[in-house]
Amino acid sequence: MSTAQEKPETPYNFAYLDEQTKRMIRRAILKAVAIPGYQVPFASREMPMPYGWGTGGVQVTASLIGPDDVLKVIDQGADDTTNAVSIRSFFAKVAGVKTTTHTKEASLIQTRHRVPEMPLSENQILVYQVPIPEPLRFLEPRETETRLMHALEEYGLMHVKLYEDIARHGHIATTYAYPVKVEGRYVMDPSPIPKFDNPKLTNSPALQLFGAGREKRIYALPPYTRVESLDFEDHPFRVQEFSEPCGLCGASGVYLDEVILDDHGGRMFVCSDTDHCEGRREAGHRGHLAGAMGAPGAEAAE
Amino acid sequence: MSAPIDPGEAPLLSVERLTRFYGERLGCRDVSFDLYPGEVLAVVGESGSGKTTLLNCLAARMKLSSGAVRYRMRDGEMRDLAALGEAERRFLMRTDWGFVHQNPADGLRMNVSAGANVGERLMAIGERNYGEIRGSAHDWLSRVEVPTDRIDDSPRAFSGGMRQRLQIARNLVTAPRLVFMDEPTGGLDVSVQARLLDLIRALVAELRMAALVVTHDLAVARLLSHRIMVMKEGRVVEEGLTDRVLDDPQRPYTQLLVSSILQV
Amino acid sequence: MQPRLAVSGLSKSFTMHLRGGIHIPVLSEASFEVYPGECVALGGPSGAGKSSILKMVYGNYAADAGSIVIARKEGGPVDIAIADPRMVLSIRRSDLGYVSQFLRVVPRVAARDLVAEPLVERGAGREEALDKADALLHRLNLPERLWHLPPATFSGGEQQRVNIARGFIAGHPLLLLDEPTASLDAANRDVVISLIAEGKAAGTSFLGIFHDAPTRGRVAEREVDVTAFSPKAAA
Numbered sequence: 001m002s003t004a005q006e007k008p009e010t011p012y013n014f015a016y017l018d019e020q021t022k023r024m025i026r027r028a029i030l031k032a033v034a035i036p037g038y039q040v041p042f043a044s045r046e047m048p049m050p051y052g053w054g055t056g057g058v059q060v061t062a063s064l065i066g067p068d069d070v071l072k073v074i075d076q077g078a079d080d081t082t083n084a085v086s087i088r089s090f091f092a093k094v095a096g097v098k099t100t101t102h103t104k105e106a107s108l109i110q111t112r113h114r115v116p117e118m119p120l121s122e123n124q125i126l127v128y129q130v131p132i133p134e135p136l137r138f139l140e141p142r143e144t145e146t147r148l149m150h151a152l153e154e155y156g157l158m159h160v161k162l163y164e165d166i167a168r169h170g171h172i173a174t175t176y177a178y179p180v181k182v183e184g185r186y187v188m189d190p191s192p193i194p195k196f197d198n199p200k201l202t203n204s205p206a207l208q209l210f211g212a213g214r215e216k217r218i219y220a221l222p223p224y225t226r227v228e229s230l231d232f233e234d235h236p237f238r239v240q241e242f243s244e245p246c247g248l249c250g251a252s253g254v255y256l257d258e259v260i261l262d263d264h265g266g267r268m269f270v271c272s273d274t275d276h277c278e279g280r281r282e283a284g285h286r287g288h289l290a291g292a293m294g295a296p297g298a299e300a301a302e
Numbered sequence: 303m304s305a306p307i308d309p310g311e312a313p314l315l316s317v318e319r320l321t322r323f324y325g326e327r328l329g330c331r332d333v334s335f336d337l338y339p340g341e342v343l344a345v346v347g348e349s350g351s352g353k354t355t356l357l358n359c360l361a362a363r364m365k366l367s368s369g370a371v372r373y374r375m376r377d378g379e380m381r382d383l384a385a386l387g388e389a390e391r392r393f394l395m396r397t398d399w400g401f402v403h404q405n406p407a408d409g410l411r412m413n414v415s416a417g418a419n420v421g422e423r424l425m426a427i428g429e430r431n432y433g434e435i436r437g438s439a440h441d442w443l444s445r446v447e448v449p450t451d452r453i454d455d456s457p458r459a460f461s462g463g464m465r466q467r468l469q470i471a472r473n474l475v476t477a478p479r480l481v482f483m484d485e486p487t488g489g490l491d492v493s494v495q496a497r498l499l500d501l502i503r504a505l506v507a508e509l510r511m512a513a514l515v516v517t518h519d520l521a522v523a524r525l526l527s528h529r530i531m532v533m534k535e536g537r538v539v540e541e542g543l544t545d546r547v548l549d550d551p552q553r554p555y556t557q558l559l560v561s562s563i564l565q566v
Numbered sequence: 567m568q569p570r571l572a573v574s575g576l577s578k579s580f581t582m583h584l585r586g587g588i589h590i591p592v593l594s595e596a597s598f599e600v601y602p603g604e605c606v607a608l609g610g611p612s613g614a615g616k617s618s619i620l621k622m623v624y625g626n627y628a629a630d631a632g633s634i635v636i637a638r639k640e641g642g643p644v645d646i647a648i649a650d651p652r653m654v655l656s657i658r659r660s661d662l663g664y665v666s667q668f669l670r671v672v673p674r675v676a677a678r679d680l681v682a683e684p685l686v687e688r689g690a691g692r693e694e695a696l697d698k699a700d701a702l703l704h705r706l707n708l709p710e711r712l713w714h715l716p717p718a719t720f721s722g723g724e725q726q727r728v729n730i731a732r733g734f735i736a737g738h739p740l741l742l743l744d745e746p747t748a749s750l751d752a753a754n755r756d757v758v759i760s761l762i763a764e765g766k767a768a769g770t771s772f773l774g775i776f777h778d779a780p781t782r783g784r785v786a787e788r789e790v791d792v793t794a795f796s797p798k799a800a801a
Contacts, residue, residue, distance in 0.1 A: 139414075152389045156396075156426025160411070160418045163425065166432055167415055177313050232432040338652060464589030496673035501670075525672065529651045543625060543651035550627040561584060 010151060012097040015062040018093040021045055022063035029209060032220035037182030039133050044216040055213030057110045059128035064125060070098045072106035077114040077272035092246045101275050120206035128236040129190040130212035133191040133219060136181045141280055155187050158230055166235055171212060186217060196239045196255045197259050202227035246271045247289035249280035312340050314480060321370035322355050329355035330536040333511035340510040344527035346517060353516045354535035361401055361482045396426050400473030400481035403486045408498050412459050414466055417453040423476045442471040448503060463494035471502050474505060483515045489524055499525050520563055524548055532556045568637055569599035570740050570771040576632030578618050592796035598790045605762060605772035607786035613793040616775045620742045620781050624664045625654035633656040636661060639739060659687050664742040665733035667748060669717060669725040675727050678703060678713040702731040706757055722749040734761055743774030747781050759784050
């Protein structure tokens with residue numbers, strides 16, 4: 001992640017953002033790392049893509065990326081959806097960096113809505129795109145009040161939300177953006193990842209950064225941070241379980257997407273993490289429907 | 303009223319020359335009194351008399367211009383409210399105190415169920431057992447005469463009287479020692495008012511709470527309070543035993559108030 | 567013997583601020599005592615200040631001057647005229663009862679609960695208090711179908727019997743009676759008279775206003791003539 005300035009081959013500054021902006025964002029990131037789970041305000045810039053397409057994550061990535069980094073971008077676990085492809089090519093163009101779809105090869109991974117299945121290492125940074133950083137938002141609309149609630153650790157309201165879930169559905173029905181408590185202090189929205197991925201947040205060797213462009217907030221989980229999903233004693237946190245393994249690679253214990261095959265109710269479950277699925281198939285694993293689709297990655301992921 | 307009072311006890315709340323100005327304009331001035339466990343004090347007066355300012359200052363929702371409000375914490379220590387940190391103050395407010403607003407929508411979360419409204423304070427102080435929280439909510443709804451089969455309904459679907467009773471349950475679930483009430487029966491039909499007053503009266507006595515009730519309705523004051531403080535233009539003009547003040551008012555303004563009650 | 571109630575130099579006037587501040591003296595320098603086990607009647611025509619005396623003794627009216635010293639069962643004697651509200655309430659709970667002419671109704675509270683209340687306040691169990699309430703209401707011939715109803719819609723006589731039961735239930739050492747038999751028939755009047763007699767035998771002191779001379783004669787040992795304390799007489 002050096003910021004060595006070479007003469008750019010494009011009309012843009014390296015990684016699109018100007019150096020002052022990157023410095024400003026890095027300061028916000030440092031502060032976020034220093035106070036795990038705390039939402040640090042930053043002066044979010046207009047990016048050449050609409051809000052909701054990952055402008056927060058892109059700004060974090062842009063201020064961290066160096067010429068030697070290898071970038072992977074995933075959207076809902078897939079490397080080949082429009083969003084992922086666009087952001088990858090954006091950085092290939094404005095920073096000239098190497099990109100990859102392999103989790104293992106990447107030094108910087110920007111993600112929307114998933115954590116890769118493969119455990120990350122200390123040499124990696126995971127950047128989340130965050131639409132709404134405030135976990136208390138839908139319970140308390142006043143930002144002045146939610147900030148005070150964080151400051152005073154007034155988090156009863158989070159449990160009110162979970163209580164409502166159980167009262168209505170008999171169990172905690174929140175399946176994504178499931179709130180967590182960081183190092184016993186700040187309650188944090190892990191971005192809309194499935195709650196299946198929540199256990200991957202805790203004690204991760206990789207640095208995890210969260211950027212919300214429209215909301216102008218950055219927050220972080222430094223490596224090896226304790227992250228607990230909120231729950232009740234008599235309704236403990238539980239991840240989703242799938243009734244069958246991945247139809248393509250046979251993997252179980254991973255997050256699966258349901259794919260509708262035809263108009264007659266035919267469907268299959270496949271890995272949401274396309275790289276993980278492909279890696280397994282290359283290693284010779286086969287699911288029970290592996291023959292049913294020729295080049296499954298592209299279709300399966302959407 | 304019926305809460306037993308022990309004359310030897312130390313005050314729960316001690317107010318000394320409480321004064322609040324809004325710029326040049328006077329909110330209230332030189333208000334002093336002690337409030338004891340189990341005692342209900344009514345503050346009466348017309349709008350603009352300073353009673354709401356007083357309430358907001360006492361409940362630490364507004365800063366004093368001068369004077370002091372001291373509160374006896376659960377450990378027995380008298381603490382100056384102005385010296386409490388914001389976190390301590392808010393903890394006090396959601397455990398040891400209650401605040402019943404005139405408009406229930408100001409004191410309820412209208413977008414969560416009745417049960418969650420009652421359970422919120424429990425969850426805020428760390429209760430993490432769903433079954434127990436729901437049990438308490440159930441218990442409290444029945445105590446305030448809200449049908450328990452409406453535990454999962456939104457307060458939006460409740461009548462005004464039911465919302466007010468829900469607000470009371472939400473406040474009392476942590477067994478507060480001090481409850482502030484701002485015109486608790488204002489805006490309700492007379493029949494609904496009577497039922498609510500009776501409920502408040504019984505709960506205050508049963509839980510031995512101290513309460514400060516701000517009202518312009520002398521009938522409410524007579525029914526609920528042990529003592530009355532009459533305010534006019536920001537000052538206390540008369541105070542004393544509730545039936546004494548109402549039956550033998552001494553000050554001109556109190557006589558005017560008492561003589562203005564409509565008789566039916 | 568120590569008097570249970572010692573009134574001394576008690577004066578009362580009303581200032582009607584809404585009527586130009588006119589000053590109406592009612593009572594001047596009233597002094598008398600009530601001893602344990604006796605019933606003292608306040609005598610004199612209407613407007614002589616009999617009710618004002620009862621109300622001052624109860625702490626319901628403020629006194630201009632003088633003292634109203636009540637001997638307590640526990641703790642030393644207290645001057646009601648200058649006692650703070652919490653002390654007055656404490657004495658009302660343990661030492662001082664009042665049967666007024668009219669029942670001030672509390673909405674929605676059933677008659678028997680209303681009657682039991684003073685006893686519960688003195689620390690009795692609820693069941694015990696309700697049993698005693700039922701016994702009193704029964705003795706005062708209040709129809710049983712009314713016991714579980716709030717007295718707001720009762721007749722004057724029915725309300726008064728609820729009031730009497732409420733006054734007698736707690737066994738306060740000093741009981742103030744303001745026309746306790748005014749709207750009662752002969753049979754119920756006799757019940758009240760025997761309640762007073764039983765009270766006296768148990769050492770209770772009564773201070774009362776009885777307009778009905780035969781009743782007064784049957785219950786009161788002494789009469790204090792209130793006209794002796796009229797401001798004109800004093801002047």
